[in-house]
Amino acid sequence: MLGLTLAVAAVSPALAEGAEKKGLPQLRFEDFPPQIFWLAVTFVLLLVLLSTLVLPKLQGTIEGRKAKLEGDLSDAVRLKDEAAAAIAAYEKALAAARQRANAIAAEAKAKIEAAAAARKAELEAQLAEEAKAAEARISATKAAALAEVRTIALDASRAITAKVAGIEVDEASAAPAVDAALARNG
Numbered sequence: 001m002l003g004l005t006l007a008v009a010a011v012s013p014a015l016a017e018g019a020e021k022k023g024l025p026q027l028r029f030e031d032f033p034p035q036i037f038w039l040a041v042t043f044v045l046l047l048v049l050l051s052t053l054v055l056p057k058l059q060g061t062i063e064g065r066k067a068k069l070e071g072d073l074s075d076a077v078r079l080k081d082e083a084a085a086a087i088a089a090y091e092k093a094l095a096a097a098r099q100r101a102n103a104i105a106a107e108a109k110a111k112i113e114a115a116a117a118a119r120k121a122e123l124e125a126q127l128a129e130e131a132k133a134a135e136a137r138i139s140a141t142k143a144a145a146l147a148e149v150r151t152i153a154l155d156a157s158r159a160i161t162a163k164v165a166g167i168e169v170d171e172a173s174a175a176p177a178v179d180a181a182l183a184r185n186g
Contacts (some may be wrong), residue, residue: 153178158174
């Protein structure tokens with residue numbers, strides 16, 4: 001109550017004088033003390049209100065956010081560790097799958113190569129058989145052709161001798177000469 005009385009007493013002379021003086025009251029030196037008084041009262045009231053009402057709520061909010069941030073950070077670290085473990089497990093499984101695929105490919109390659117080698121051996125044996133048969137046929141054909149050549153040569157030599165010399169030669173006497181000529185030519 002005393003503060004209110006002082007405030008009214010301080011303001012009353014200023015009001016009485018304000019009617020006579022012109023200009024801005026906040027720029028007049030004689031009006032500074034009441035303005036400073038009310039500034040101090042307002043500041044103290046504002047400080048009390050802030051410290052009792054606003055600051056505790058603000059402090060609670062800050063602490064809540066700090067706790068949430070710490071929780072989020074710990075969750076992030078945990079999730080990062082889980083992700084690293086999952087990546088390691090994935091890479092391990094991938095390496096195992098590659099090994100299995102390589103083993104399957106090597107096994108398939110070995111089977112294919114074995115089958116190809118067996119088929120090749122079978123074909124080579126078949127070709128060798130066919131080559132022997134062909135050589136036998138060629139030899140038989142050659143022998144038959146040579147026999148025919150001998151017969152044709154004998155007949156030709158007898159006919160030529162008969163035409164050219166006018167002498168009839170029998171097969172027994174012409175055979176040694178034809179055989180000798182065939183042996184020389186080959």
